[in-house]
Amino acid sequence: MQKVRRVISVIVMNESSVLARVSGLFAGRGYNIESLTVAPIPESQLSHITIVTNGSEKVIEQITKQLNKLIPTLKVIEHEEMVEKEMVLVKFPIDANLSDIQALCSAYNGGIVNVGLDMVITMVADEPVRVKNFIEATKRYNPIEIVRGGVVAIER
Amino acid sequence: MQMSGAQMVCEALIIEGVQTVFGYPGGAIMNIYDEIYKQDSFEHILNRHEQASVHAADGYARATGKVGVAMVTSGPGFTNAITGLATAYMDSIPMVVISGQVPLSLIGTDGFQEVDAVGISRPCTKHNYLVSDLADLPRIMKEAFHIAKTGRAGPVLVDIPKDITAEFGNFIYPKDVNIPTYKPKYKGNERQIKKASEAIKKAKKPLLYIGGGVVLSNASELVRELADFGQIPTVETLMARGVMGAKNPLLLGMLGMHGNYASNMAMSETDLVISLGARFDDRVTGKLSEFAKYADVIHVDIDPANIGKLVNVDYPIVGDITLVVEKLIEQLKDDINPDNYKSWREVLNRYDNLHPQSYNDSDEVIKPQWAIERIGELVGEDAIITSDVGQHQMWAAQHYPFDRPRQWINSGGLGTMGFGFPAALGAKKGCPDKIVINITGDGSILMNVQELVTASEYKIPVINIILNNHFLGMVRQWQTFFYDKRYSETDLSYQPNFKALAESCGGIGYDVTTKEEFDEALKDAIEKDIVCFINVAVDRFENVLPMVPSGGALYNMLLDHKE
Ligand SMILES: Cc1ncc(C[n+]2csc(CCOP(=O)(O)OP(=O)(O)O)c2C)c(N)n1
Numbered sequence: 113m114q115k116v117r118r119v120i121s122v123i124v125m126n127e128s129s130v131l132a133r134v135s136g137l138f139a140g141r142g143y144n145i146e147s148l149t150v151a152p153i154p155e156s157q158l159s160h161i162t163i164v165t166n167g168s169e170k171v172i173e174q175i176t177k178q179l180n181k182l183i184p185t186l187k188v189i190e191h192e193e194m195v196e197k198e199m200v201l202v203k204f205p206i207d208a209n210l211s212d213i214q215a216l217c218s219a220y221n222g223g224i225v226n227v228g229l230d231m232v233i234t235m236v237a238d239e240p241v242r243v244k245n246f247i248e249a250t251k252r253y254n255p256i257e258i259v260r261g262g263v264v265a266i267e268r
Numbered sequence: 269m270q271m272s273g274a275q276m277v278c279e280a281l282i283i284e285g286v287q288t289v290f291g292y293p294g295g296a297i298m299n300i301y302d303e304i305y306k307q308d309s310f311e312h313i314l315n316r317h318e319q320a321s322v323h324a325a326d327g328y329a330r331a332t333g334k335v336g337v338a339m340v341t342s343g344p345g346f347t348n349a350i351t352g353l354a355t356a357y358m359d360s361i362p363m364v365v366i367s368g369q370v371p372l373s374l375i376g377t378d379g380f381q382e383v384d385a386v387g388i389s390r391p392c393t394k395h396n397y398l399v400s401d402l403a404d405l406p407r408i409m410k411e412a413f414h415i416a417k418t419g420r421a422g423p424v425l426v427d428i429p430k431d432i433t434a435e436f437g438n439f440i441y442p443k444d445v446n447i448p449t450y451k452p453k454y455k456g457n458e459r460q461i462k463k464a465s466e467a468i469k470k471a472k473k474p475l476l477y478i479g480g481g482v483v484l485s486n487a488s489e490l491v492r493e494l495a496d497f498g499q500i501p502t503v504e505t506l507m508a509r510g511v512m513g514a515k516n517p518l519l520l521g522m523l524g525m526h527g528n529y530a531s532n533m534a535m536s537e538t539d540l541v542i543s544l545g546a547r548f549d550d551r552v553t554g555k556l557s558e559f560a561k562y563a564d565v566i567h568v569d570i571d572p573a574n575i576g577k578l579v580n581v582d583y584p585i586v587g588d589i590t591l592v593v594e595k596l597i598e599q600l601k602d603d604i605n606p607d608n609y610k611s612w613r614e615v616l617n618r619y620d621n622l623h624p625q626s627y628n629d630s631d632e633v634i635k636p637q638w639a640i641e642r643i644g645e646l647v648g649e650d651a652i653i654t655s656d657v658g659q660h661q662m663w664a665a666q667h668y669p670f671d672r673p674r675q676w677i678n679s680g681g682l683g684t685m686g687f688g689f690p691a692a693l694g695a696k697k698g699c700p701d702k703i704v705i706n707i708t709g710d711g712s713i714l715m716n717v718q719e720l721v722t723a724s725e726y727k728i729p730v731i732n733i734i735l736n737n738h739f740l741g742m743v744r745q746w747q748t749f750f751y752d753k754r755y756s757e758t759d760l761s762y763q764p765n766f767k768a769l770a771e772s773c774g775g776i777g778y779d780v781t782t783k784e785e786f787d788e789a790l791k792d793a794i795e796k797d798i799v800c801f802i803n804v805a806v807d808r809f810e811n812v813l814p815m816v817p818s819g820g821a822l823y824n825m826l827l828d829h830k831e
Contacts, residue, residue, distance in 0.1 A: 183415060
């Protein structure tokens with residue numbers, strides 16, 4: 113069966129071991145996690161977990177049903193019409209061409225966020241595909257370190 | 269009221285109406301045991317192994333429909349309980365297990381007898397709690413019982429650090445449960461139910477496929493009614509034996525790997541599967557692509573995740589079986605003609621006459637199937653039958669005349685050897701007026717044999733009938749069929765003296781080699797009313813038939829095995 117990529121938001125009670133319940137479910141039932149982010153929802157006792165996964169339609173259906181079954185799960189949203197963003201931090205050596213790097217970041221709605229003695233740190237937040245392209249493009253400037261933040265999404 | 273955490277646990281159990289707790293003490297749970305000592309509202313049964321405590325609580329729950337309760341200490345006490353939790357989880361049995369934990373300050377330090385109980389039990393409990401604040405304890409106890417018995421039932425673990433049980437606080441037991449994230453759905457969607465009933469009316473070859481959910485939902489009467497006025501042929505899963513009643517002419521039998529011919533053929537030829545509380549387990553379906561190949565599927569289940577998990581469903585209905593079947597009956601009652609399915613019933617009757625569930629009896633040696641039938645003749649409806657796992661379990665399911673739900677108690681989902689004896693203890697505690705018989709094998713019985721002591725001490729007169737083939741019979745059967753008779757590690761010729769073993773623990777033992785001795789032993793055991801072993805020498809190489817080889821289609825059954 114054909115695999116599809118899916119972004120799923122899980123709204124859960126913000127309590128201890130809830131993340132273990134969610135990630136344990138994926139591990140135990142052999143589902144894939146491409147990326148996972150989690151943060152509290154302001155002014156509530158809830159957390160928002162965003163998971164990017166892939167699998168056949170049948171598997172995706174099971175994933176959402178099994179997530180719904182967890183006692184601390186309030187809601188599961190299988191995103192269709194969404195705005196999807198991912199952040200990435202990239203560290204370059206200071207001797208790289210800074211104006212080139214600045215220009216590259218600007219092209220991806222980002223910029224330089226920190227400059228130290230021997231390195232410069234840039235940040236880009238954009239659609240996951242564009243983040244991937246950006247990372248590809250940074251290669252010629254010999255990045256020292258790349259840290260991706262995982263996808264977050266919001267339904268339109 | 270001010271009280272210690274340990275007192276709170278006992279108070280909660282009393283308020284929940286718990287009458288029997290099965291357990292085993294240890295360091296981390298001693299404060300609770302101290303409170304158990306001081307009260308006399310509920311009884312505590314000291315099993316001789318924590319696994320047995322959890323199985324006993326499970327058997328109690330299966331026999332009565334109430335929530336079973338077990339108690340264990342931290343570390344090894346808890347890990348011993350895991351098999352019991354997983355067994356109950358697979359069969360959706362309502363149960364609360366309370367485990368002691370090292371004090372909060374020691375958690376995470378690899379303290380003495382520390383193990384991550386919530387971590388280990390997460391995949392085999394419906395939910396679990398680590399109590400980290402005494403103020404939460406009353407609410408957690410209340411929620412644990414609520415979650416265990418509502419929706420799709422299941423075991424809940426409450427792990428309580430020792431310092432929490434010592435601490436004092438205010439005890440107010442909540443009246444209601446308010447978990448905003450947990451709202452099980454009971455009422456099936458009316459439109460779906462209507463569509464399903466239309467499909468039933470249109471079908472030419474409908475088949476009721478009854479699972480354990482019908483037992484759990486106490487819906488047997490309704491399901492019988494539905495089958496009856498529509499005159500719809502019915503098959504039962506291993507977990508549903510007793511729902512229709514053995515004498516019911518609409519019951520074809522059990523389906524699946526060791527189902528009978530007519531049941532499996534019915535499933536292969538039906539044009540509409542009406543699945544009530546069954547979950548399309550691989551031991552039932554055989555090769556999925558051939559399963560109910562010509563049928564549309566109505567699937568009624570309380571757990572939405574069960575629906576569409578394995579087979580495509582045309583009429584999904586999420587809800588409690590009782591409520592949904594009530595509605596289905598309403599829709600169909602005056603509007604269904606039993607004659608519609610007459611020729612279908614005739615076809616199935618022909619199948620049943622062609623290959624009825626049978627065996628070749630013998631005068632030389634006791635056939636295990638004969639023993640089961642004989643138990644049925646002697647005690648029938650009066651008994652609750654538990655079993656272990658193996659050939660004896662399948663023969664019991666095939667040949668015992670189960671007449672009512674909750675009469676048949678076995679580990680279907682996990683297939684846990686060692687389940688039968690402790691589960692029988694629990695069933696007997698829950699239903700003291702019933703004769704409780706554990707049908708077991710010479711392999712399985714040894715996996716919780718220490719319960720002889722428990723049964724003697726507390727005078728729980730459970731009858732264990734060991735169908736002794738001196739083999740791990742079910743594995744031996746597969747070796748005969750599929751491994752060219754290489755009997756790797758399945759010969760159990762080296763045995764304890766079962767009679768003496770039972771007697772050394774205060775029970776009675778019987779060695780049986782003839783049919784006459786069998787009758788005498790069983791009658792004597794019922795009269796003596798003490799825990800016993802009836803050790804029955806049966807035909808060593810008898811096989812469970814028919815059989816659908818693993819992964820094969822249901823209609824390809826081995827009906828016979830010729831040497
Ligand atoms: C705890 C556990 N270990 C292993 C198995 C695998 N197993 C399934 S049936 C069986 C043989 C059971 O032998 P016995 O209890 O003598 O029953 P019989 O099949 O001979 O009737 C085994 C080993 C199991 N189901 N459970």
